[in-house]
Each structure stands twice: as C-alpha cells, then as structure tokens.
Amino acid sequence: xxxxxxxxxxxxxxxxxxxxxxxxxxxxxxxxxxxxxxxxxxxxxxxxxxxxxxxxxxxxxxxxxxxxxxxxxxxxxxxxxxxxxxxxxxxxxxxxxxxxxxxxxxxxxxxxxxxxxxxxxxxxxxxxxxxxxxxxxxxxxxxxxxxxxxxxxxxxxxxxxxxxxxxxxxxxxxxxxxxxxxxxxxxxxxxxxxxxxxxxxxxxxxxxxxxxxxxxxxxxxxxxxxxxxxxxxxxxxxxxxxxxxxxxxxxxxxxxxxxxxxxxxxxxxxxxxxxxxxxxxxxxxxxxxxxxxxxxxxxxxxxxxxxxxxxxxxxxxxxxxxxxxxxxxxxxxxxxxxxxxxxxxxxxxxxxxxxxxxxxxxxxxxxxxxxxxxxxxxxxxxxxxxxxxxxxxxxxxxxxxxxxxxxxxxxxxxxxxxxxxxxxxxxxxxxxxxxxxxxxxxxxxxxxxxxxxxxxxxxxxxxxxxxxxxxxxxxxxxxxxxxxxxxxxxxxxxxxxxxxxxxxxxxxxx
Numbered sequence: 001x002x003x004x005x006x007x008x009x010x011x012x013x014x015x016x017x018x019x020x021x022x023x024x025x026x027x028x029x030x031x032x033x034x035x036x037x038x039x040x041x042x043x044x045x046x047x048x049x050x051x052x053x054x055x056x057x058x059x060x061x062x063x064x065x066x067x068x069x070x071x072x073x074x075x076x077x078x079x080x081x082x083x084x085x086x087x088x089x090x091x092x093x094x095x096x097x098x099x100x101x102x103x104x105x106x107x108x109x110x111x112x113x114x115x116x117x118x119x120x121x122x123x124x125x126x127x128x129x130x131x132x133x134x135x136x137x138x139x140x141x142x143x144x145x146x147x148x149x150x151x152x153x154x155x156x157x158x159x160x161x162x163x164x165x166x167x168x169x170x171x172x173x174x175x176x177x178x179x180x181x182x183x184x185x186x187x188x189x190x191x192x193x194x195x196x197x198x199x200x201x202x203x204x205x206x207x208x209x210x211x212x213x214x215x216x217x218x219x220x221x222x223x224x225x226x227x228x229x230x231x232x233x234x235x236x237x238x239x240x241x242x243x244x245x246x247x248x249x250x251x252x253x254x255x256x257x258x259x260x261x262x263x264x265x266x267x268x269x270x271x272x273x274x275x276x277x278x279x280x281x282x283x284x285x286x287x288x289x290x291x292x293x294x295x296x297x298x299x300x301x302x303x304x305x306x307x308x309x310x311x312x313x314x315x316x317x318x319x320x321x322x323x324x325x326x327x328x329x330x331x332x333x334x335x336x337x338x339x340x341x342x343x344x345x346x347x348x349x350x351x352x353x354x355x356x357x358x359x360x361x362x363x364x365x366x367x368x369x370x371x372x373x374x375x376x377x378x379x380x381x382x383x384x385x386x387x388x389x390x391x392x393x394x395x396x397x398x399x400x401x402x403x404x405x406x407x408x409x410x411x412x413x414x415x416x417x418x419x420x421x422x423x424x425x426x427x428x429x430x431x432x433x434x435x436x437x438x439x440x441x442x443x444x445x446x447x448x449x450x451x452x453x454x455x456x457x458x459x460x461x462x463x464x465x466x467x468x469x470x471x472x473x474x475x476x477x478x479x480x481x482x483x484x485x486x487x488x489x490x491x492x493x494x495x496x497x498x499x500x501x502x503x504x505x506x507x508x509x510x
Contacts, residue, residue, distance in 0.1 A: 012194060014163035015186040016085035019193070019228040020046055027204060027231050033075045034252060035236040040075050042231070045082075051143065052083035053157035059114070059139050063160045066090045066110040066169070070098065070117030071215035073236040076141040078214070078224065080116055085186060088161035092169045092181070093215040095496065100125050104134050109377070110169075116141055163187040169376055170217060172317040181376040182318045191343070192217075192320045192370035193225035198342045199326065200256070200286055204231040207252055207283070211237060211245055211259040213496050217317050218290045221370070223258045232256075242270030249281040257284060257308075260291040261298055262498030264310060268301040280307035286327065288313050292499040295432065303331075312337050314405065319391045320370030322346070323405040336406035343369045346405060347390065348397055356398075361408050364397040365390040415444030415452050417480040422454055427483065430476050434469060436462040439492055441505045442483065456483040457505050459492060 013019045020042075023032070028043030040048065061067055067084055071077050071093045084091045092106065096117065103125070107113045113136045115122065122138040161167075168184040196202060210223030214236075227234040235252050237244055245267050248254065259267075264287070287302070290313035302308040314337035315321040323346070325338035340346050348362040349355055356362040367390050374382040385392055396408040408423065415422040424442035431440035438461035444452035458469065466486040473482045493504040 012190070013229075014190050015161055016082055016189060016225070016228065017049075017159075017161055017186075019190060019225070020049060020082060023228060023231040030204065030231065031233045032227070033078050033234050033236065035073070035075050035238055038075045040079075045079065048079045048143075049082045049086055050157055052079050052141075053086045053159070055143070056080075056083055056087060056089075056116075056139065057158055059137060061087060061089055061114055061139070063088050063090065063165070065112045065114055066092060068092045068094045068098075068103065068106060068113065068115045069215075070094050070096045070115065070121050071213070072096045072118060072238075073210065073214055073219075074118070074141075074238060075236070076118065078234070078236075080141040081214070081224070083157075084116075085167065086157060086161055087159050088165055088167070090166055090169060092171070093220070095215065096121055100134055107134060107136055112136075114139060118142065161186065163190075166373070170317050170372075180378050180381060182372040183374055183376050184370075184372050188320065188370045188372065189221060189225050190229065191368075192221040193229035195321055195341050195343060195368075195370065196222050196226040197229045199324065200288075202226055202230040202232060202256065206230060206232040206255045207235055208232055208256040208258060209235040209237075209245075209248060209252070209254040211240060211257065211263045212291065216291065216496070217320065218260075218313070218315070219258060221320060222288055222290070222313070242266045246271060246281075249284060250279075253283040254281065255283050256286045256288070258288050260498040261289055261294045262292070262494070264289060264294075264302050264308075265298045268298065268305050272301075272305050284308065287311060288324070290315060290321075291495075297432070314338065314407070316393060318372045318385065319366050319368045319393065322366050322368060322393075334400065334404070336400060336404045338405065339403050340405065341368075346399070348399055353387075358399045358401055361396055361398045363411060364393045364395045364405075364407075366393060367391065413443075415442075415454055417444075417454060418451055420480045422481050424454075427454060427456070427473070427477065427481055430473055431456060431458060431469070431483075433476075434464075434472055436460055436464040437469070439500075441492060441500055441502060443502065443506050445485075453484040454481065456486045457492065458486055458488055459490065460488055464488075 013022055024042040024046035029041050031039055032042040032045040033040045067089045069080055069091060116139045119140045119142055164185045164187055166183045167186045169181040171179045171181050208223055208227050210219050212219035214220050214224055224234060235254055287308050287310045289310045294312045299310050302310055311325040313324040321341050322344055323338045323340050325335055329335055345367045347355055347365040350362050371391055394411045396411055398406050409425045413424055427442040428440050431437050437458055439459040441457045443455055445455045447453055469486050493501045495501060
C-alpha cells in the first residue's frame with residue numbers, strides 16, 4: 001500500500017487505491033456510495049473496483065493507452081474511475097455528452113485511446129461513426145455479466161499505479177487560450193482530499209452530497225476523494241433538480257453539501273416557491289460552494305430561507321483548493337474567499353516578483369500539496385505557469401491583516417479606457433446591485449484606436465432599459481467605468497458547473 005506521513009507523523013495513503021483499501025478494511029459494511037436505490041458498501045465497492053480493473057485489463061487498457069471516461073455522477077462511473085486508478089491508467093475525464101468530433105481531436109492528440117462510459121452514451125457515439133471516424137475501442141462501465149471474476153484470494157488485477165506517476169489529465173483553458181491537459185498524480189488527488197478532511201473535520205460519520213459533476217476537480221476532490229479519505233458516504237444525484245436535491249438532503253440526512261452557486265440559487269428559489277415554509281435540512285452542517293464566485297444575494301437567500309451558511313471555496317484545476325471560508329470565520333464581507341487551506345502557501349507579488357505588504361494588490365502565486373505537475377505537450381506554457389515551484393494563478397489579489405485572501409480580478413482582464421484601467425468585476429458588482437439585474441458580465445471591446453471601451457451583457461429579472469441602467473451606473477461609478485453599451489440577453493452561456501463562459505459572451509455580441 002502506498003503510504004506517506006504528514007507533518008504530524010500521521011500515515012496517509014498516497015494513491016486512490018490505498019484510500020479505498022483502507023476504508024474497505026476498516027468499514028467494509030458502511031455505505032460508500034449511494035445514488036437513488038443503488039447502494040454500495042465499502043466492501044462491495046472494493047470488490048467491484050477489482051473486478052472492473054480485471055475487465056478493463058482484458059480489453060487491453062494499460063498505462064500506455066489513454067482512457068477517456070465519460071464521467072457521470074453514478075456508482076458505475078465511480079467504480080470505473082477507481083478501477084482506472086488501480087491500474088495506473090492515464091485518465092481523461094470527459095463530459096458525458098462530449099461530441100464525437102471532440103473525441104476525434106483528442107484521439108489525434110493523445111495517441112492510443114479508449115473510451116469508457118455508460119452503454120447508452122457509447123451507443124449514441126457509435127451511431128455517428130459514418131460521419132466522423134474514431135478508431136478506438138468503446139468499453140461500457142456496466143458489467144456485462146459474462147466477465148470471469150477473479151478467484152477469491154487470487155491474483156490482484158495487474159497494476160502500475162504509483163503515487164507520482166501521471167494519472168489524471170484534466171483539460172482546462174484557464175481564463176483564455178487553447179485548452180490544455182493539466183496532469184495530476186494520484187498523490188495530488190489524495191492530498192486534496194486530505195486538505196478538505198483536515199480543514200472541515202470530515203469523518204466517517206459524514207454523508208457528502210455531491211451536487212456538482214464529479215468530472216470537475218471540485219466535485220471529484222471535495223466530493224469523491226474526500227469521502228474516500230474519511231471513509232464517509234458519498235451521495236449522488238443521477239439527475240439534478242432542486243426538488244431532488246432538497247429531498248436527498250432530508251432523506252439521507254446529508255451532513256455536507258458540495259455544490260456550485262447556481263445549485264444554491266435554484267435550491268433556495270425552489271424552497272421559497274413551495275406551498276409550505278421550507279424546512280432546513282436537520283443534519284446538514286457544512287455547505288461548500290465553488291466553480292464560480294458566490295453572489296452575496298444567493299448566500300443571503302440561503303441563510304434566510306434554508307438556514308444555510310455557505311462557505312466559499314477558491315481553487316483551480318491546476319493547483320486544487322487554495323483558500324476557503326470556514327464556519328468558525330462567521331459571516332461578513334471582509335473575509336474575501338477565506339484563508340489559505342492547510343498546507344497551502346500563497347504569495348502576492350509585484351511585477352518584479354517581490355512580495356508586497358498586506359493590503360497591497362499584486363499577482364497571486366500559490367504552492368499547494370495538490371498542485372499539477374505540467375501541461376501535457378505544452379512545455380512553454382508549463383514554464384510560464386510554474387515559477388520556482390510556485391503556480392502563477394493569473395489572479396490579482398491582496399491579503400488582509402488576518403491572512404484572508406481577497407481576489408481583485410484577473411491579471412489580463414482589466415480594460416484599458418483611455419489609459420485608465422477598469423476592473424470588470426467592480427463594474428459587475430454595481431450592475432448586480434440593481435434590483436432588476438439577475439446576471440451581468442462586463443468586458444472590454446477594442447475600439448478603432450488603440451484603447452477599449454466597457455461593454456456589459458446583462459440578464460434582466462424585470463423590465464429594464466439600457467438608458468435606466470446606464471444612469472444608475474453613472475451615479476455609482478467613475479465616468480470611464482460606466483458601460484458604453486449594454487446588451488440584454490435571455491441567459492448567459494455557462495459550463496456544467498454554472499460558471500459563465502466569458503469568451504463565449506464576447507463572441508456572441510456583435
């Protein structure tokens with residue numbers, strides 16, 4: 001078993017297989033994964049992972065074949081993910097509805113390639129084979145029932161899994177640019193789960209409801225890996241709806257909720273629309289939010305309608321979790337995105353790389369136990385991102401007097417209006433304070449000269465004119481910060497985590 005010691009001398013598993021081995025040995029009859037009526041104990045999960053690893057191996061999946069997993073929030077996909085980890089495969093988590101054209105591009109980039117997913121997904125992809133050739137095996141996550149099971153006490157499935165070998169290849173484009181695969185080891189993921197466990201006191205008695213996709217780092221680490229690390233129960237929703245979420249919180253006495261701001265927004269609205277006053281989930285003690293900034297109005301509604309105190313989590317695909325609020329911090333606007341998590345180091349530096357004093361703004365650099373190793377096939381991008389072991393987040397930030405981290409904006413997103421810099425996040429906050437504005441994105445449009453002008457794309461929750469909104473901004477912003485043009489849309493393009501795809505907003509505006 002792959003084991004390491006933390007700074008306090010505790011023995012910590014360093015692969016996902018070691019995490020599962022430990023939990024199955026200590027609590028074999030405890031529920032590991034629950035999804036609707038599908039329930040797996042830790043003993044059953046351990047056995048199914050081993051059997052699936054045997055099946056994958058019989059299909060020729062080795063560390064030399066990159067495996068794309070159409071990762072859904074189901075027990076079968078959890079088993080497939082952990083089987084890939086046991087075998088030490090190179091794994092690429094993919095959106096369940098990934099188009100065949102995207103998979104063809106990956107096949108050309110990654111070489112030997114196999115696709116694993118639910119049979120219905122694979123059948124749909126296979127039906128398009130005449131339109132877009134994709135020469136790779138399709139392997140279902142479901143056990144077909146005719147796979148020979150390993151004899152009890154027999155050989156373990158073949159594995160090359162080690163803590164520091166490349167495992168997870170998670171595609172990200174940061175804020176802009178070509179998507180790149182950030183490569184993580186299993187040690188990175190195990191460390192990430194340990195960070196959440198230590199910061200929030202997660203134990204085997206917790207029941208963690210992951211209401212975000214497991215294919216994204218927040219759901220994968222804060223949900224799945226943290227549950228494994230603590231020996232806790234992971235509760236999944238096969239299909240999300242606010243009503244199902246609220247019902248699952250009550251029925252399964254969930255103690256931890258891992259969700260995106262959009263989920264909290266929809267859940268609080270649904271609770272308020274019910275025929276009777278909403279009842280706060282009795283057992284729920286911790287609500288974590290990430291994937292996008294948590295709007296203050298959503299946090300306030302959750303507190304008022306459901307009695308939920310939501311803790312903002314800040315992180316990224318490359319570095320994992322960086323900072324977060326904790327229940328003991330209390331409420332308030334001066335907490336920023338919280339304090340750095342256990343084992344995480346942060347620096348705020350000027351343009352020459354010198355650390356700036358608390359309260360001063362600068363570029364944010366981080367070093368975390370869960371940090372990626374490199375971008376696959378992009379050595380120059382890796383060199384730019386990693387500076388002497390520190391990851392350059394691309395965020396502008398400042399540190400508060402008690403170490404709270406405040407994000408100011410993205411380094412490359414400031415708008416140059418006649419030589420004056422405009423932070424789009426500041427303008428967005430003013431727009432969102434208008435009672436008729438539901439959502440807003442502010443961006444810079446290049447003018448005929450060498451400068452830019454401020455533009456805003458807005459979703460209105462009530463009748464509102466551009467003139468009225470511009471006048472509202474003029475009384476609250478400096479002249480160069482006021483949007484020169486406001487464009488109204490019915491909705492903003494978003495990722496599956498509910499994060500606004502800003503580049504798509506720019507592209508859809510004339």
